[in-house]
Amino acid sequence: MPKVGGDARERILDEAFVLFSQKGYAATTVRDIASAVGVKAASLYNHFGGKREIFDALMERETAYVERRVRSAGAIAHPDDDPQAYSKAKGAALAELVWNSYAPFFEDDRIRLFRRMLAAGRYSDERCAELYKGVFVVRPIKLQETVFSHLVDVGTFEPCNTRLAAEQFHGPLFMAMDSEMEAGEAREFCERHLAAFNAAHGKRGK
Numbered sequence: 001m002p003k004v005g006g007d008a009r010e011r012i013l014d015e016a017f018v019l020f021s022q023k024g025y026a027a028t029t030v031r032d033i034a035s036a037v038g039v040k041a042a043s044l045y046n047h048f049g050g051k052r053e054i055f056d057a058l059m060e061r062e063t064a065y066v067e068r069r070v071r072s073a074g075a076i077a078h079p080d081d082d083p084q085a086y087s088k089a090k091g092a093a094l095a096e097l098v099w100n101s102y103a104p105f106f107e108d109d110r111i112r113l114f115r116r117m118l119a120a121g122r123y124s125d126e127r128c129a130e131l132y133k134g135v136f137v138v139r140p141i142k143l144q145e146t147v148f149s150h151l152v153d154v155g156t157f158e159p160c161n162t163r164l165a166a167e168q169f170h171g172p173l174f175m176a177m178d179s180e181m182e183a184g185e186a187r188e189f190c191e192r193h194l195a196a197f198n199a200a201h202g203k204r205g206k
Contacts (some may be wrong), residue, residue: 009047013058021117025055025125059131062114066135069108075101079142083150095191101143102173102190105136106183115177120159137174141166148201157201169197 002189015036017027030051034041034075047053071077075097076084089097104111115136144166151157172193176186 008037008039009057012044012047012054015059016054016058017062017113017117020055020058020121021113023152025051025121025128030054053125059127062110063131063135066104066111066114069104069111070101073100073103076143076146079144079146081146083147086147087151087154095194097188098194099187101140102177102186103183105177105183106181106186119178136177137170140170140174144169151201155203158203160201165201169193 012033016028016033019032023032028051030044031041033051033054034044037044044054048057051076067077071081076083076085085097086094105115106112115132117192118128118132122132123129141163145162146158148157148162148165148169152159152162173186173190176189181189
């Protein structure tokens with residue numbers, strides 16, 4: 001796990017991230033986290049009110065990191081972001097743009113660890129389940145729906161149920177994530193999937 005570093009609060013979150021990933025949230029204690037940081041358990045309460053507060057702060061930090069990474073790759077990271085780049089890009093440029101929106105989920109070790117942690121904990125912790133679904137299912141589908149609605153509006157795509165189209169596009173790539181497909185293979189898969197999707201939904205004559 002790459003360390004964010006910085007002050008004591010960040011070190012606590014770094015070590016908690018590793019422990020939650022290895023042992024799960026339920027099995028990790030404040031004492032475990034303190035030991036990993038190299039301080040007494042009582043010292044952690046100078047920064048956090050307890051294990052749940054540590055977990056919530058970690059989730060906030062990591063979800064924000066996912067959004068930053070996707071946006072820094074040139075893709076939209078929020079449903080309110082401007083999707084015009086997706087109608088302007090063609091051919092290889094479009095394939096690159098779409099891959100960039102998924103690449104962090106396959107290439108970034110920190111995001112991969114975050115997904116594994118939430119995936120492992122979703123059956124025993126409601127908050128893990130909620131975040132796993134939100135970050136890796138709900139948000140990407142909303143982003144794709146924003147893109148497809150724009151493509152329909154500008155005439156690049158035939159009119160369609162954009163929500164269903166978004167679910168159909170994200171579903172195979174989510175399965176690739178969940179199976180921990182290697183990044184190079186995932187990129188090739190994304191390109192084939194995009195080509196087939198464009199052939200099915202693209203405006204005739206476009």
